[in-house]
Amino acid sequence: MVEKNTTTKGLSPKNFTEIASVFKKHFRLALESCSAGGKIIPKMCSADCDPQFCKLVKSSPEGTKRCVEERLRSMKIAFETGQCYISICHAGLVLVCVPMMDEDNPIGAMFLGKCLWEQVTPILIEDVNRRLQDLDISAEQVTGELKKLPILTGRKIHEAAEFLFDLMYEVSGLDPRGIRWRRDRTNQQSQIGEFIQEQKKLGTAWRYPLESERELIGKVKIGDQTGAKEILNSILGTILFHNPGEMHLLKARMVELLSILGRAAVEGGVDINLILEKNLDYITKITVIDNQEDLCAWISNALNEFIDLVYTSQDARKVTQIRPAINYIDANFDKQISLNDIAKASHLSVSRLAHVFKEQMNITIIDYLTSVRIERAKQLLLATNQSCTEICFQVGYNNQSYFTRTFKELVGMSPRLFREKNRRDGKLFEPAET
Numbered sequence: 001m002v003e004k005n006t007t008t009k010g011l012s013p014k015n016f017t018e019i020a021s022v023f024k025k026h027f028r029l030a031l032e033s034c035s036a037g038g039k040i041i042p043k044m045c046s047a048d049c050d051p052q053f054c055k056l057v058k059s060s061p062e063g064t065k066r067c068v069e070e071r072l073r074s075m076k077i078a079f080e081t082g083q084c085y086i087s088i089c090h091a092g093l094v095l096v097c098v099p100m101m102d103e104d105n106p107i108g109a110m111f112l113g114k115c116l117w118e119q120v121t122p123i124l125i126e127d128v129n130r131r132l133q134d135l136d137i138s139a140e141q142v143t144g145e146l147k148k149l150p151i152l153t154g155r156k157i158h159e160a161a162e163f164l165f166d167l168m169y170e171v172s173g174l175d176p177r178g179i180r181w182r183r184d185r186t187n188q189q190s191q192i193g194e195f196i197q198e199q200k201k202l203g204t205a206w207r208y209p210l211e212s213e214r215e216l217i218g219k220v221k222i223g224d225q226t227g228a229k230e231i232l233n234s235i236l237g238t239i240l241f242h243n244p245g246e247m248h249l250l251k252a253r254m255v256e257l258l259s260i261l262g263r264a265a266v267e268g269g270v271d272i273n274l275i276l277e278k279n280l281d282y283i284t285k286i287t288v289i290d291n292q293e294d295l296c297a298w299i300s301n302a303l304n305e306f307i308d309l310v311y312t313s314q315d316a317r318k319v320t321q322i323r324p325a326i327n328y329i330d331a332n333f334d335k336q337i338s339l340n341d342i343a344k345a346s347h348l349s350v351s352r353l354a355h356v357f358k359e360q361m362n363i364t365i366i367d368y369l370t371s372v373r374i375e376r377a378k379q380l381l382l383a384t385n386q387s388c389t390e391i392c393f394q395v396g397y398n399n400q401s402y403f404t405r406t407f408k409e410l411v412g413m414s415p416r417l418f419r420e421k422n423r424r425d426g427k428l429f430e431p432a433e434t
Helices: 013-027 052-057 061-081 122-131 139-146 154-172 177-202 210-221 225-242 247-267 272-286 292-313 316-332 339-346 350-361 365-383 388-394 400-411 415-421
Strands: 032-035 040-045 085-088 094-102 105-115
Touching: 013 040, 013 105, 013 154, 052 061, 052 139, 061 085, 061 094, 061 105, 085 154, 094 154, 105 154, 122 139, 177 225, 177 292, 210 225, 210 247, 210 292, 210 350, 210 365, 225 247, 225 292, 247 272, 247 292, 272 292, 316 339, 316 350, 316 365, 339 350, 339 365, 350 365, 365 388, 365 400, 365 415, 388 400, 388 415, 400 415
Parallel strands: none
Antiparallel strands: 032 040, 032 105, 085 094, 094 105
């Protein structure tokens, strides 16, 4: 899918025919391939990839120039983010760019779409004609061809983009690690950004998230990658919110987190010498990082690698035994649940589960359930105007005195005082919109 002789890897016409055939069965859309330089590859384009509307737009040199610029802009964004890029092109059509890379090397892209995601209305016709008014094209012709274009919902367009992404890499045999890394990085920055916005709305005072650290250690020890990433990103969001742009301080915080991840991996069964070797390698790499995004990706890579080491080092059977218990608690903490309920969900006896859980998590089942409930109570105290009594019942307690006593033991203050200390100007902020 690149210019001849620039690489030994890429998409062949045979590969393209297979992809286009499978894709069209599912979505009935044509595909257009182009090189990393924006040049169309005719042998790897569907026969109907250019609807008459697009041919009309490209009937002038200026129209053709704009279409090329649109492709290049879409590919640039797709390569940088590692994700399919969906946009409204200069002529008003839906255009989807699916990037193709081999490790970190941009190879080219496939485009699909060239359709509408809403019915043709007078407003849409007016908008499209306004976009094309300086191309010397008849408004009647534009309107006539516009009405012939297919219409797909936004959801269907997203499904088509993701389907083609997976299909293209499966058939091409290219190494998707580079683009997956970009996708992970983009998703991580999105999660961190959402967390920072929540922090701004809540207006909470700065406090290093020690409790989140403890949760992170527990997740790493049992190899829960998804849960660990969510907690890590919340910690990163808190750090970046309170220390924006301070690279030296941010690097120091990241090294602290690296140490925490390493300790968790050792507690999860990984050899200490291997972790020390990995830590040294990561610390060497951090010296050349000069931006926040790469710092976050750096610590996320360390998390992934340490969890992989935990998987290969610890007794996988025991971890498998307690994971259903953790999942059950996380899903049902707001209900009245017993040790017997949790053990039943894990298909173990209460005594066996209690032993394995404490061995792997370094915390009892009841203490873990309590920490989940209190953490949720803290969120509700800060993000809602519900009374302490209402929150007590909402997080699974049926006795307010017991809830208050437990909260104070873990947090160091009563629920009411915790809320007051985290108010700004005496008022609670509204919870973030979802």
